[in-house]
Amino acid sequence: MLRSTFAAAGTAAAFLAGVSATSAYAAPAIGLAPHRAVYDLQLKNATERSGIAGMYGRMVYEFNGSPCEGYTVSFRFVTQVNTGEDTRLTDQQTTTYEDLKNRNFRFLTRSFTDQKLDKEVRGSAHDVSKGVSVALTAPDTKNFELAESRFPTEHMIEVIDRARKGDKFFEARIFDGSDSGDKTLMTTTVLGKREMPRAGDVDADKAGTFSKQAFWPVTIAYYNDSKDGDALPVYRMSFKLYENGITRDLTMDYGEFVLSGKLAKLELFKADECK
Incomplete structure (x- = not known):
């Protein structure tokens, strides 16, 4: 249960990173801010079926690059899980590179339990005329189109x-490239009205110069992309989003349990200039 559920952590990383090649999104006009964000994770609630008695951890997300050179993301999601009978340390490490101009994407995810490697997924993807062509090199060599x-x-x-x-x-x-790197996900995104932080807004003080800037409340639900479809999302994420891509006040709903992620530290990097 825990391993399959934590595969969704890769999706969280992927979005916090965070069509055809001629779409408007292939050459963005907005500026995404290169940065490193650290989030403290706490268990908000869990069902008996989850098998989780307690849980806490930390998530570190680093975003770099530019529209010209491409974007890199380094993400680490570490949690200590108490099942009531034992305690496990889970550690998911993901790195990606995305070239918006040429429509290429590379990904590598390693998942550990108690410092032992459980799974490694490595591959690349690029646009083709009818979809996305994926080439996996780990855990097995495989080529297919989605x-x-x-x-x-x-x-x-x-x-x-x-x-x-x-x-x-x-x-x-x-x-x-999350989970086994062999499927797409359908998403539904709900966007709230832009608003300003209010007194007592959790973790706003950790956002530095953005602590008094406007944000959008956003909720994204992820569904298995199958013909049958699922009545419920496999994962849901809510957060406060700034115009430059920085996020805070996260809620990660895995169905059987829910985690909160509060911004603990934010470090901005110098943006790469297009030559």
């Missing part, structure tokens, strides 16, 4: 663009 999809940073750019336009809801198919 339906037309957005990559993670591209999806983030679309979320911000639609929020700026005042859209309230939209759907999109994404490929982020």
Whole structure:
């Protein structure tokens, strides 16, 4: 139960990173801020079926790059889980590279339990005429094609663009290399009205110069992309989103349990200039 559920952590990473090649999102006008964000994780609630008695951890997300050179994401999601009978340390490490201009995407995810490697998924993807071509090199060598999809940073750019336009809801198919790297996910995004932080707004003081800037409340639900479809999402994430892609006040709903992620530290990097 725990291993399959934590595969969704890769999707969280992919979005916090965070169509055809001629789409508006292939050459974004907005500026995503290179940064490192650290989030403290706490268990909000859990069902008996989850097998979780207690849980806490930390998530570190690092975003770098530019529209010209591509974007890199380094993500680590570490939690200590108390099942009531024992305690496990889970550690998911993901790195990705996304070239928006040429529509290429590379990904590597390693998942550990108690410092022992459980799973490694490595591969790349690029646009083809009828969808996305994926080449996996781990855990096995495999090549296949999937339906037309957005990559993670591209999806983030679309979320911000639609929020700026005042859209309230939209759907999109994404490929982020999460889980086994062999499927796409359908997403539904709900965008709230832009608002200012209020007194007592959790973790706003950790956002530095952004602590007094406006944000959008966003909720994204992820569904298995199958013909049958699922009545319930496999994962749901809510957060406060700034115009430059920085997020805070996260809620990660895995169905059987829910985690909160509060911004603990934010470090901004110098943005790469396009030559």
